[in-house]
Amino acid sequence: MKRPTGEIKPLFLIFLIFPLLLCGASALWWPLLEPLELALAVTLHLAIAVVYIQTYPAIATEIPSFRILRLAESAGPGGASMEELITQMGQGELVGSRQSLMTEDGLVIESAEGMSLTTAGKLLAVAFLTYRKLLGLGEGGG
């Protein structure tokens, strides 16, 4: 079976959109629960679904901080220098993999003029900028 492209899109479809459609259909055609009970069930589902959605990327792709920790540990008691860690991390997979995922998820469009954000990409960028401003924090370091 072909692996779905992107990361955010398939997760949202499987764990949020599809179950919500199923609940909507159930409410309309097979009303097993009354609307409020269904809303409570959906809330519980969302609370558990977001746990998986947030955990999956850690399993599917590398987390640089985890990689640094394991590289430092495998270096033994003498530890690892920053230069050694930078060499072992490798630029291509760190940034390149993220860029291609953003394109596959429909957040970024690449054209001859360069890269631009889709509406979803803009919304995400604004949401994170606003959130950090609300907390009184500066831009994240990445």
Add this chain to the structure above:
Amino acid sequence: MQIKWMLLGLAWASLPLLLVVHGLLVRVLKGKSGQNVVLLAILAGNLPFLALSVWCLWPMRPQLLLPLLAYLLVVYQGFGYAYFHFYNMSETARRIRLLILIYQGRLKRSEEAASAYSPEEMVRNRLGRLTAMGQLTQNEVGRYVAKGGILLFAAKMIAAYRQLLGLDDWCKS
């Protein structure tokens, strides 16, 4: 009917509550590791959330109250976990950083990504955060040594799970 509305309201109130508790702690604990602060906010938020839930659902027989509180606490922990990752993404995620750079017009072409977000900067940022969180320490010659904290344990667990799934170990690639 009224209790179900109350339950629904309380479950969704956990999200703004997390934001408020986190916002307060960020201002009180200035200079502390962001990840430690958000973790503390989520754990500490359990108390006001539980207190608010009991106050709203009071008086109710314990046989009825306990399952409702269990429901609310499960929802709170799920949202709390997601909130932790949301904050973490805002702080550390490469793709969010790239999205913001593109949004601000600071990154126009994919080839520029390497200079806009260099591996040196990426590793330096993470070493700073991991040291501030007490997961790494620098020895007398400035080399980084893993302290064997909770994040190293999590990294090993994920590596073991990837092995179980038959995926490659990216630390060895």
